Amino acid sequence: xTAAAPAQSARSHTNWSRIFGPALxxxxxxxxxxxxxxxxxAGAVYGLALVAVILLANLLKYPAFRFGVDYGHATRRSxxxxxxxxxxxxxxLFGLAIIPITPIIHAxxxxxxxxxxxxxxxxxxxxxxxxxxxLLAVGALLLTGGYDWLDKVNRVLLAFLVxxxxxxxxxxxxxxxxxxxxxxxxxxxxxxxxxxxxxxGFMPNPLEVSVSQSLWTAKVEQDMGDGGxxxxxxxxxxxxxGYTMTALLAVCFCIMGAGVMHSGGIAPASNAPAFAAQVIxxxxxxxxxxxxxLASIAALSVMLTTALAAVDIGSRIATSTVQHLTDxxxxxxxxxxxxxxxxxxxxxxxxxxxxxxxxxxxLMDLATSLAFVAAPVIAVLNHIAVTGRTMPADxxxxxxxxWLNLAAIIVMTxxxxxxxxxx
Numbered sequence: 001x002t003a004a005a006p007a008q009s010a011r012s013h014t015n016w017s018r019i020f021g022p023a024l025x026x027x028x029x030x031x032x033x034x035x036x037x038x039x040x041x042a043g044a045v046y047g048l049a050l051v052a053v054i055l056l057a058n059l060l061k062y063p064a065f066r067f068g069v070d071y072g073h074a075t076r077r078s079x080x081x082x083x084x085x086x087x088x089x090x091x092x093l094f095g096l097a098i099i100p101i102t103p104i105i106h107a108x109x110x111x112x113x114x115x116x117x118x119x120x121x122x123x124x125x126x127x128x129x130x131x132x133x134x135l136l137a138v139g140a141l142l143l144t145g146g147y148d149w150l151d152k153v154n155r156v157l158l159a160f161l162v163x164x165x166x167x168x169x170x171x172x173x174x175x176x177x178x179x180x181x182x183x184x185x186x187x188x189x190x191x192x193x194x195x196x197x198x199x200x201g202f203m204p205n206p207l208e209v210s211v212s213q214s215l216w217t218a219k220v221e222q223d224m225g226d227g228g229x230x231x232x233x234x235x236x237x238x239x240x241x242g243y244t245m246t247a248l249l250a251v252c253f254c255i256m257g258a259g260v261m262h263s264g265g266i267a268p269a270s271n272a273p274a275f276a277a278q279v280i281x282x283x284x285x286x287x288x289x290x291x292x293x294l295a296s297i298a299a300l301s302v303m304l305t306t307a308l309a310a311v312d313i314g315s316r317i318a319t320s321t322v323q324h325l326t327d328x329x330x331x332x333x334x335x336x337x338x339x340x341x342x343x344x345x346x347x348x349x350x351x352x353x354x355x356x357x358x359x360x361x362x363l364m365d366l367a368t369s370l371a372f373v374a375a376p377v378i379a380v381l382n383h384i385a386v387t388g389r390t391m392p393a394d395x396x397x398x399x400x401x402x403w404l405n406l407a408a409i410i411v412m413t414x415x416x417x418x419x420x421x422x423x
């Protein structure tokens with residue numbers, strides 16, 4: 001009896017560690033772009049005026065992301081299986097909405113990662129060259145290490161960046177112009193509205209990440225086996241904890257941008273290396289050179305993890321889309337298609353990187369805006385999937401999440417229309 005208790009405790013610890021894996025991957029992929037870039041820019045340009053927007057975007061998009069966890073846990077399949085039950089048209093609609101913009105999103109993420117790399121190392125190499133090398137390395141790592149490698153690396157790097165960011169945020173609080181919290185002048189500014197749409201597009205992640213979230217969750221449950229899987233409530237708790245941390249960090253980066261750049265009258269740079277240097281300068285001005293160096297390395301590491309996650313997400317989405325269009329849904333089919341998808345995604349990303357990277361902030365805003373325009377389609381399909389017949393009745397989401405998702409669909413549709421009107 002006494003010998004069994006430690007063994008049971010060890011299994012429980014291992015299970016919780018695995019359960020939190022998808023939630024931490026979600027956080028790592030979010031911090032690299034929406035936080036490090038867009039939240040910091042929001043604080044630098046508008047002070048704390050957009051904090052409410054950041055919090056609202058996180059709140060409204062929560063159900064659609066959580067639905068990916070629910071479906072992956074309950075069925076151990078991609079949420080695209082729920083789309084497929086509606087008909088091939090639903091999977092095709094998702095593919096048409098997402099796959100064409102995925103290389104643009106990846107190019108923006110890669111440019112940001114390359115910018116941080118150049119700022120940290122001081123190498124004088126064009127962003128496109130650094131980005132291409134990074135993408136090739138990412139592709140090789142995913143083909144050789146896969147999900148397990150990505151999960152392990154992300155945990156260590158994410159922990160250090162979270163600690164550094166929280167420390168910097170606390171120390172910069174006295175410099176923040178708190179009156180900007182009540183500033184609503186941006187509401188009547190078309191340029192500001194377009195930035196808000198771009199900010200919300202990646203806040204905290206593009207909504208298509210809900211598909212990879214279902215795949216990550218399904219893989220964790222499959223790896224733990226029939227007897228060792230988690231309960232749905234545990235998976236939901238783990239995701240909610242990771243999601244809450246992600247939202248908190250988004251506010252932290254906004255405060256950092258407001259406290260150092262906005263208060264100091266520093267405008268965000270338009271090219272990736274210069275902007276990355278400004279972000280690193282946030283840490284240096286508050287924590288000092290030694291801690292700033294460590295924080296910079298952590299920022300670079302998390303950006304690399306974000307780039308890894310982005311290519312993995314794109315490859316998994318492409319693979320799962322093809323699977324459900326062709327009804328080839330066996331695990332062996334996924335593995336074979338994934339190994340083909342990774343180099344294809346990397347090649348497309350490099351092509352877009354060399355084609356579109358003239359202005360970093362413009363590319364970032366384009367990528368995040370396109371992600372937001374596609375979001376209502378994904379939110380609707382996710383809603384139908386988790387309330388449909390392929391979802392076990394006892395695993396269907398609570399009423400409040402369904403109503404919140406419907407409200408999110410209305411808001412996102414309205415802002416998507418505004419994007420086309422103002423553009």
